[in-house]
Amino acid sequence: MSPRRPASQDLTLEMILQAAQNQFLENDYSHVSMRSIAKELGCSHGALYHHFKNKAELFYAIVEQDFRKLDLLTNQTLLEDGTKKKKLSLIFLRFIQFGLDNQSSYEIMFMYRSEEVNSLAKEVAYLSYKNFADTVGSLCEGHIRIKDIWSTFLSLHGFVSHYCGYPRVDSFADVKEVAEAHVEFLLKIYES
Amino acid sequence: MSPRRPASQDLTLEMILQAAQNQFLENDYSHVSMRSIAKELGCSHGALYHHFKNKAELFYAIVEQDFRKLDLLTNQTLLEDGTKKKKLSLIFLRFIQFGLDNQSSYEIMFMYRSEEVNSLAKEVAYLSYKNFADTVGSLCEGHIRIKDIWSTFLSLHGFVSHYCGYPRVDSFADVKEVAEAHVEFLLKIYES
DNA sequence: AAATAAATTGACCATTGGTTAGTTAATGAT
DNA sequence: ATCATTAACTAACCAATGGTCAATTTATTT
The missing domain is CATH 1.10.357 (Tetracycline Repressor; domain 2)
Structure with missing residues (x-):
């Protein structure tokens, strides 16, 4: 009945926030792109949208x-x-x-x-x-x-x-x- | 020797500024695009770059x-x-x-x-x-x-x-x- | 009429945020 | 062990952006 639980997560919320945070120190919101974050994490930028609804929500976190x-x-x-x-x-x-x-x-x-x-x-x-x-x-x-x-x-x-x-x-x-x-x-x- | 002078200008500086001004009342800088201005003027957006170096200079005028x-x-x-x-x-x-x-x-x-x-x-x-x-x-x-x-x-x-x-x-x-x-x-x- | 050059087009580029069909892989139920 | 489920992820795609540029049109000077 119950679906599978949390499961493996190669990409954790913390990792994403950390990468965004890093780039955020050097560049402001408009100059940090979803793609640049994904690049730092070595994943596709589409993957980020699995964890955050959109760019604004990611940075708001x-x-x-x-x-x-x-x-x-x-x-x-x-x-x-x-x-x-x-x-x-x-x-x-x-x-x-x-x-x-x-x-x-x-x-x-x-x-x-x-x-x-x-x-x-x-x-x-x-x-x-x-x-x-x-x-x-x-x-x-x-x-x-x-x-x-x-x-x-x-x-x-x-x-x-x-x-x-x-x-x-x-x-x-x-x-x-x-x-x-x-x-x-x-x-x-x-x-x- | 001397090249042709100013010449006809279907698209005047004033016209561009006016169109930009119009849209500027409703939307801010980031939401007024070179293309939307060109559309209002009925020209290609490339034409605007003949009169202004870039978007910033247009709005700065x-x-x-x-x-x-x-x-x-x-x-x-x-x-x-x-x-x-x-x-x-x-x-x-x-x-x-x-x-x-x-x-x-x-x-x-x-x-x-x-x-x-x-x-x-x-x-x-x-x-x-x-x-x-x-x-x-x-x-x-x-x-x-x-x-x-x-x-x-x-x-x-x-x-x-x-x-x-x-x-x-x-x-x-x-x-x-x-x-x-x-x-x-x-x-x-x-x-x- | 020819030459000149200003004015303009439209195709093109890279980049952006965002969507989505399809794939991979981990898990629960049998 | 197998199968179904589904979270996690990829990669191709979209529309929009600012900007560039070769090619063209058009007006003007000679």
């Missing part, structure tokens, strides 16, 4: 892990030593750092408009923003409006999305000073 | 006009009646409005990384930013640092780039209230 990493980064900062202002500043700065040290991922997480996986994508992105907003909110205790947290996020996003993929900006280190100035700029609002 | 429109918007606002704060607020708001009412253009102007035309693109974009920064600076008279103007721009850019291409956001009208809140948020910094 990668990106889901990154959302968790980002959340963790924020939550850990909240628990560190230091004044509330210092923590706030670090949360903002680390958001920028995350974005610029994971540019390909950031692009899909917050910039790419997928069409195919948008319902899933938006859900996860929303939860991650909520985590950010709750954390920031808890460090302000009513001194700040919900609207302003959203504006802060958009301002950080503006920084990252501008420098993301910008020539000669390969990592956070390349824009550290400007990033610190931007965070300082945003913190002025939290002082008033 | 459109976008150059938009940079001037944006500059004009800023400069005209400076000359209107009202307090400096009111003018500042209007400049910010109209930047957002421009971005969301010309989403396809905004995408190329400030979001798209072209590779082919980057040297031209960056030059024009820089001049447009300079116009913005000078205008904002003149409304503050030393109360604000150059760094902060850049941060302000990035924050506005964050707003636009987030809502640009977002589902159900077809124009500025769809996000007017949030935009006003964002501008108000930014203005707090100018008060301190």
